[in-house]
Amino acid sequence: MYKRIFLMQFIFCGFLFAQQTYDLPFASKDNSIELTVVNKSNEEAKEITVKAVNLPKWIIMDNAEEIIQSIKAREEAAAVFAFSINKEAPVNEQTSLNFLIKNKNGEQWNKEILVEVNPPDKYEMFQNYPNPFNPATTIGYQLPVKSNIKLKIYDMLGKEMVTLVNKTEEAGFHKVEWNAQTYASGIYIYQLSAKSERKEEYFRKKMIVIK
Incomplete structure (x- = not known):
């Protein structure tokens, strides 16, 4: 376009x-x-x-x-x-x-x-960068409309490690940094839930901490 x-x-x-x-x-x-x-x-x-x-x-x-x-x-x-x-x-x-x-x-x-x-036409969460990383990485995502956002990190067993974002955000591109300095090496899951007046969507991706 x-x-x-x-x-x-x-x-x-x-x-x-x-x-x-x-x-x-x-x-x-x-x-x-x-x-x-x-x-x-x-x-x-x-x-x-x-x-x-x-x-x-x-x-x-x-x-x-x-x-x-x-x-x-x-x-x-x-x-x-x-x-x-x-x-x-x-x-x-x-x-x-x-x-x-x-x-x-x-x-x-x-x-x-x-x-x-114009705002983006769909919700999307991007692969973190850098990846693998030590100690910090950036997670980006886009919103087509104003939405309630929750961005959380889990370990491979499904245990919640930290909530990075829990608030309402405007349409457009957003990014947040996660500093894993106090976390062990390994694979982690980051999950985004985005809820607007009309719909709710979820996204999950993997990232790797190497120390």
């Missing part, structure tokens, strides 16, 4: 547009933003630099800067940016993405777009 966003920015001429919020798929790759730069003047524009600035860390750009060599008077050209969304991006929150447009004469314009990352 990916998203393509098409935008337009006029240079040498001022226009105001109502802001639209663009939805982005959770943890998606191969997204793109196509920013069309329109030269509304009667002169050719040269060496137009379009650069993504002050982006959040969860947006991974393949190319943060594009250079348009020239745009003839009353014509347009496009700068295309490819990017991915890290799974740790906040969901259901509006975020601004900013692009700086600058010509060879030092004149510049700003283009802001509003995006919102």
Whole structure:
């Protein structure tokens, strides 16, 4: 799943547009933003630099800067940016993405777009990392909706060792660290139970402590 966003920015001429919020798929790759730069003047524009600035860390750009060599008077050209969304991006929150447009004469314009990352479409618990480990490891999981979460560790005999999470959490990606410094080497089971208003799901995986 990916998203393509098409935008337009006029240079040498001022226009105001109502802001639209663009939805982005959770943890998606191969997204793109196509920013069309329109030269509304009667002169050719040269060496137009379009650069993504002050982006959040969860947006991974393949190319943060594009250079348009020239745009003839009353014509347009496009700068295309490819990017991915890290799974740790906040969901259901509006975020601004900013692009700086600058010509060879030092004149510049700003283009802001509003995006919102959609929540994941399903519950999922991921394999801990590192694994095997000593002494600490990280367990990650994703929630499609606000849910009551319990994350527990068991030994191979089914004895509960510790409860890592027991609370209500919002949709999105979450992670927690388990420090097994006081536990013996061996195989352990970690179990996630996630309960929303509509359903309840369970996940179990193994991990290995090596000392």
